[in-house]
Amino acid sequence: MIPAYVPNSAAAALGGGTPIDFGKVCSDSRRVFGDGKTYRGFFGGVLCGILAGLVEIWAWSSFNLTVLPRQTLLSVTLLAAGALLGDLVKSFLKRRLGKERGESWPIADQYDLVIGSFLLMLLIYPQWLFENITLPIAVWIVIITPLLHRVVNIIGYYIGVKEVPW
Numbered sequence: 001m002i003p004a005y006v007p008n009s010a011a012a013a014l015g016g017g018t019p020i021d022f023g024k025v026c027s028d029s030r031r032v033f034g035d036g037k038t039y040r041g042f043f044g045g046v047l048c049g050i051l052a053g054l055v056e057i058w059a060w061s062s063f064n065l066t067v068l069p070r071q072t073l074l075s076v077t078l079l080a081a082g083a084l085l086g087d088l089v090k091s092f093l094k095r096r097l098g099k100e101r102g103e104s105w106p107i108a109d110q111y112d113l114v115i116g117s118f119l120l121m122l123l124i125y126p127q128w129l130f131e132n133i134t135l136p137i138a139v140w141i142v143i144i145t146p147l148l149h150r151v152v153n154i155i156g157y158y159i160g161v162k163e164v165p166w
């Protein structure tokens with residue numbers, strides 16, 4: 001999950017500048033995505049996720065980590081891009097529900113990256129998902145993701161890259 005976990009944190013650290021929706025609003029007079037979704041955050045985040053995945057691929061073969069899922073350039077790219085596409089879809093839905101930027105939306109805020117990355121993987125590279133994400137691994141992902149998300153967001157809030165600690 002590292003290539004899917006890193007992009008959100010990297011986007012928070014590197015984001016800013018032109019918003020993806022260029023400030024446009026939908027028919028409900030609310031922003032399409034909002035100022036929290038920027039080009040720099042998206043592409044910087046995906047790039048950092050892919051780089052983290054390349055380190056994983058190198059470590060897998062160098063240290064013979066065959067008990068861990070085997071990553072490929074395609075799998076790490078899909079995990080990284082899917083994570084931030086999931087984040088983008090979540091923000092779109094948040095705006096449609098009338099939630100402001102940064103307002104909490106429990107469960108969606110924590111699992112957007114998991115749903116986005118796994119859906120993209122299912123569409124483009126389903127064999128990676130079926131070969132690697134066994135039931136025990138899926139259960140671990142469901143348990144550990146909100147815990148890590150909370151810890152990393154609190155760190156992000158205190159170092160000043162997140163406006164809210166969730």
Ligand SMILES: CC(C)=CCC/C(C)=C/CC/C(C)=C/CC/C(C)=C/COC[C@@H](COP(=O)(O)O)OC/C=C(\C)CC/C=C(\C)CC/C=C(\C)CCC=C(C)C
Binds near residue numbers: 009155
């Ligand atoms: C600064 C750059 C370029 C990259 C950061 C890379 C990094 C250290 C990533 C951490 C990856 C990680 C293990 C994430 C797991 C948790 C997770 C699901 C994160 C989702 O993203 C949270 C992000 C935004 O969330 P939101 O979009 O839903 O609101 O939070 C933003 C937080 C930050 C940018 C802070 C960045 C964090 C650090 C620099 C420190 C990270 C700390 C650890 C890896 C320690 C974790 C410790 C324990 C005990 C698990």
Ligand SMILES: Nc1ccn([C@@H]2O[C@H](COP(=O)(O)OP(=O)(O)OP(=O)(O)O)[C@@H](O)[C@H]2O)c(=O)n1
Binds near residue numbers: 033162
């Ligand atoms: N594609 C992205 C995703 C995130 N970010 C940056 O990362 C921060 C934290 O991301 P997130 O919590 O997902 O955004 P929020 O500001 O909480 O907005 P939303 O309510 O839409 O989730 C954002 O404020 C923004 O600075 C970005 O620039 N571009």
Ligand SMILES: [Mg+2]
Binds near residue numbers: 102109166
């Ligand atoms: Mg948020």
